[in-house]
Amino acid sequence: MEYLFILLVPIFGGLLYGVERVVKARMQNRIGPPILQPFYDMGKLFDKETFMVNNYHIIFAIMYLLTLWVAVGLMILGDNMLYVIFIHLLASIFFVLSGYSVNSTYSHIGSNRELLSIVAYEPILILIAVGFYIQNGTFSIAMIQQNSPQIFNMFLLFLAFILVVPIKLKKSPFDATEAHQEIVGGIEVEFSGMFYEIVYTAKWIEYIFIYLFLALFGGDSFLFQVILFLFVFMVVNIIDNSTARVKINHLVKITLFFGLSLSIINLVMLGV
Amino acid sequence: MFKKYRKKSPWILHYNAGSCNGCDIEILACLSPKYDLERFGVINTGNPKQSDIFLVTGPVTYRSRERLVELYNQMPNPKVVVAVGSCTCTGGVFRGMYNVEDGIDRYIPVDVYIPGCAASPELIMDGVVKGLEILETKQKVSDDK
Numbered sequence: 001m002e003y004l005f006i007l008l009v010p011i012f013g014g015l016l017y018g019v020e021r022v023v024k025a026r027m028q029n030r031i032g033p034p035i036l037q038p039f040y041d042m043g044k045l046f047d048k049e050t051f052m053v054n055n056y057h058i059i060f061a062i063m064y065l066l067t068l069w070v071a072v073g074l075m076i077l078g079d080n081m082l083y084v085i086f087i088h089l090l091a092s093i094f095f096v097l098s099g100y101s102v103n104s105t106y107s108h109i110g111s112n113r114e115l116l117s118i119v120a121y122e123p124i125l126i127l128i129a130v131g132f133y134i135q136n137g138t139f140s141i142a143m144i145q146q147n148s149p150q151i152f153n154m155f156l157l158f159l160a161f162i163l164v165v166p167i168k169l170k171k172s173p174f175d176a177t178e179a180h181q182e183i184v185g186g187i188e189v190e191f192s193g194m195f196y197e198i199v200y201t202a203k204w205i206e207y208i209f210i211y212l213f214l215a216l217f218g219g220d221s222f223l224f225q226v227i228l229f230l231f232v233f234m235v236v237n238i239i240d241n242s243t244a245r246v247k248i249n250h251l252v253k254i255t256l257f258f259g260l261s262l263s264i265i266n267l268v269m270l271g272v
Numbered sequence: 273m274f275k276k277y278r279k280k281s282p283w284i285l286h287y288n289a290g291s292c293n294g295c296d297i298e299i300l301a302c303l304s305p306k307y308d309l310e311r312f313g314v315i316n317t318g319n320p321k322q323s324d325i326f327l328v329t330g331p332v333t334y335r336s337r338e339r340l341v342e343l344y345n346q347m348p349n350p351k352v353v354v355a356v357g358s359c360t361c362t363g364g365v366f367r368g369m370y371n372v373e374d375g376i377d378r379y380i381p382v383d384v385y386i387p388g389c390a391a392s393p394e395l396i397m398d399g400v401v402k403g404l405e406i407l408e409t410k411q412k413v414s415d416d417k
Contacts, residue, residue: 043274
């Protein structure tokens with residue numbers, strides 16, 4: 001059952017992405033694309049002519065997709081939380097390397113910004129894991145999911161996590177790493193045809209990763225997890241629709257200042 | 273096998289070849305809540321390597337013609353070129369001026385011409401949808417290779 005879910009992760013991610021595009025369109029008083037639009041895009045991208053810049057560019061992109069998939073898979077199987085976070089970091093590093101492997105300025109800027117954003121959000125993810133450890137005495141996701149919801153004790157860490165969500169999902173105000181109008185998508189600028197589909201699918205899997213991570217705050221209560229998901233989904237989309245992009249140095253400052261202070265205060269509270 | 277999806281997800285590359293911005297504003301109006309081109313699956317990508325429809329505005333000025341051809345060459349097949357506005361089709365009011373080429377079809381093959389100064393959003397949408405029909409008949413590998 002779990003293995004089936006892991007295999008179908010990209011499909012769930014695509015559906016989530018499609019639903020999100022409709023929700024965003026409705027917020028702007030538009031009709032919006034059909035929910036299956038990401039899969040239509042996929043069909044079209046397979047039909048396009050493909051340009052290959054160099055081998056490493058594509059190999060690193062495939063490694064990014066597979067490593068991310070493994071991270072989500074380990075999460076579904078209930079493995080060690082630190083393990084999942086570091087494998088996810090490895091996936092991001094593969095993506096950055098693929099950006100550096102081509103000779104395009106936009107791609108390099110995208111890679112630099114991706115690295116800076118990793119500096120901004122990675123400490124917060126690790127501190128959240130530490131918070132779960134203090135609460136449960138273990139890093140094991142399977143054990144965390146058997147305990148009661150911990151969000152009331154870890155509320156500040158939860159707020160810090162809400163800061164991380166727009167960075168990972170490339171949403172404004174924290175979408176400087178992708179910045180479609182400014183650096184034409186950053187790292188993804190040189191991908192075309194079915195090679196772009198690799199990056200596109202990885203983006204869907206990123207959605208599943210971040211929302212599964214969120215579900216950990218809900219503990220063993222499925223209802224609570226669903227409520228948390230709906231709440232964060234709507235909040236992130238409302239903020240995405242109503243704010244402008246911040247610069248990358250502001251992104252790092254805001255995330256580290258607010259995120260780290262909130263997390264550390266919460267850890268101190270948990271310790272006492 | 274995937275041919276039927278071409279029509280459902282056209283991604284647009286918009287290039288201003290010396291236009292007065294009138295047509296550009298109308299293109300943006302197409303993407304706004306009132307007309308909402310996104311309901312056809314359109315995304316304004318801004319990246320030639322990932323787009324299917326090339327929307328060009330403006331008569332081709334001397335400065336912009338190399339970039340126009342470069343962008344056209346960077347787009348993977350199958351692709352459709354849509355000329356938006358009178359200037360782009362024929363040169364319009366700028367026809368015969370010393371710093372302007374008369375229309376983009378001197379440099380790249382055009383599939384759909386949209387008249388009007390500025391072309392109205394309804395016409396642009398009509399032209400894009402017409403371009404989708406042409407997109408379905410195009411070959412994956414072009415003949416001139």
